[in-house]
Amino acid sequence: MQTSLTRDVQFVGTGLHSGRPARLTLHPASADHGVWFRRTDIRDRDNRIEAKYNAVSDTRLNTRLSNAVGVSVSTVEHLMAALAGTGLHNVLVDIDGPEVPIMDGSAKRFVRDILDAGLITLNAPIKALRILEPIEHMEGDAEVRLEPFDGFQISFEIDFPDAAIGHQDACFDMMNGTFVRELSDCRTFCRRSDVDAMQAAGLALGGTLENAVVVEGDAVVNPEGFRRADECVRHKMLDALGDMSLAGMPILGHYIGARAGHGPSNRLLRKLFATPQAFEIVECSEEQVRRLPGFGIRAADLAKVG
Numbered sequence: 001m002q003t004s005l006t007r008d009v010q011f012v013g014t015g016l017h018s019g020r021p022a023r024l025t026l027h028p029a030s031a032d033h034g035v036w037f038r039r040t041d042i043r044d045r046d047n048r049i050e051a052k053y054n055a056v057s058d059t060r061l062n063t064r065l066s067n068a069v070g071v072s073v074s075t076v077e078h079l080m081a082a083l084a085g086t087g088l089h090n091v092l093v094d095i096d097g098p099e100v101p102i103m104d105g106s107a108k109r110f111v112r113d114i115l116d117a118g119l120i121t122l123n124a125p126i127k128a129l130r131i132l133e134p135i136e137h138m139e140g141d142a143e144v145r146l147e148p149f150d151g152f153q154i155s156f157e158i159d160f161p162d163a164a165i166g167h168q169d170a171c172f173d174m175m176n177g178t179f180v181r182e183l184s185d186c187r188t189f190c191r192r193s194d195v196d197a198m199q200a201a202g203l204a205l206g207g208t209l210e211n212a213v214v215v216e217g218d219a220v221v222n223p224e225g226f227r228r229a230d231e232c233v234r235h236k237m238l239d240a241l242g243d244m245s246l247a248g249m250p251i252l253g254h255y256i257g258a259r260a261g262h263g264p265s266n267r268l269l270r271k272l273f274a275t276p277q278a279f280e281i282v283e284c285s286e287e288q289v290r291r292l293p294g295f296g297i298r299a300a301d302l303a304k305v306g
Contacts (some may be wrong), residue, residue: 002126003119003294004028004090011109013101016075016188017061019206022097024079026114029090031124034248035083037065037073041096045069051080051093053246053270059263061198063243074099077262078188081242082110084250085179087294088119089126105187105211107238111180115302126284126292131253135278137268142260144268146278149254151175151291154237157258162191163218168233174293177301179241185227186234192216240265241293247272249281250292 009026029036035051049055049067057066064074079100083091085107103109136145157169172178190198192214195207213231214221228234240257243265257265272278282288289295 001289002031002089002122002124003087004030004033004122005088005114006118006120009113009117011101011103011113013103014206014211015097015099016102016105016206016211018074018097018099020097020099022095022099022101024096024101025094027092027094028120029092031090031122033090033092035080035089035091035093035245037076037093037095039071039073039096039098040094042071045071047071049073050248051076051246052248053266053273056246056266059261059266063246063262063266072098075102076100077239077242078103078105078107079110079242080245081179081238082107082114082184084241084245085174085184085293086111086114086119086297087292088114090122102188102206102211105213106185106235107183107242108185111184112302115180115297126250126289127281128250128252128284128288128292129247130280130282131251131272131278132280133278135268135272135275137264137271139264139267141258142264143256143258144260144264145256146251146268146272147254147256149252150288152251152293153254154240155254155256156233156237156240156260158233158236159259160191160232162215164215164220165189165232168230170230170233170237172237173291174241175291175295177294177297179238179293180297180301183234183238183241186231186238187211187213187227188235189213189215189232192221236260244269250284252282252288252291 058064
């Protein structure tokens with residue numbers, strides 16, 4: 001069955017790129033509502049934006065959604081990952097600014113407060129997008145692919161010249177609370193030279209060592225270091241879950257990414273929906289529901305993210 005929240009959940013924080021403070025509130029929503037954003041600071045035109053792949057308007061450094069009249073909200077990927085990873089299907093997201101707060105650079109706070117509020121079951125079946133045949137997208141050295149799989153699995157590989165990151169790869173089946181335990185606390189990361197260049201260009205204005213891991217050569221600038229030895233590739237997997245959730249429903253398939261980011265992931269979804277023979281929309285059986293992200297989360301999983 002589909003889910004929603006038992007009550008409102010509120011977050012306050014600063015946008016990573018805009019540097020602007022924002023208040024974000026998750027509201028319970030009815031069955032088949034899906035995920036929508038509403039810009040409460042805009043009242044002179046349509047201020048609602050659906051969280052769907054075809055509303056993505058920019059993928060440079062983050063994922064931005066826009067509606068037909070140009071109202072947008074950016075850096076949605078960590079929140080979207082938290083919603084998908086906790087199995088939350090229906091929610092209205094009110095936000096009074098252009099960018100979702102970055103919090104600590106991971107999905108940890110979103111996950112913690114969603115699970116603290118609790119989810120309710122709605123009287124409607126879960127529909128999922130089932131991958132029937134492999135589909136892939138390549139651009140430059142980035143590769144992304146979706147393959148058939150009985151559940152949702154993510155594999156990712158990264159290669160960076162910085163010795164602090166280097167080559168990392170990982171693969172996780174997202175069932176049984178895996179996202180909460182293994183990925184939700186992994187922070188966004190960047191190179192010190194990139195931070196300097198972005199801020200000189202008026203970007204990453206809200207970036208600090210409190211909301212991103214910064215590396216320089218073989219060193220981690222943050223005093224606390226990495227939370228996990230392979231935190232960087234795990235964060236890429238977190239981003240991938242958030243971006244894939246913009247399909248508008250859970251995916252039954254295996255996502256494989258190599259040296260990829262938000263842009264290739266979104267273009268993979270667009271290619272998928274333009275290839276009708278590659279997927280079908282199914283009403284999930286009880287066994288399929290058990291294999292979806294968010295099902296079977298336990299108190300121990302919540303404790304893992306603090």
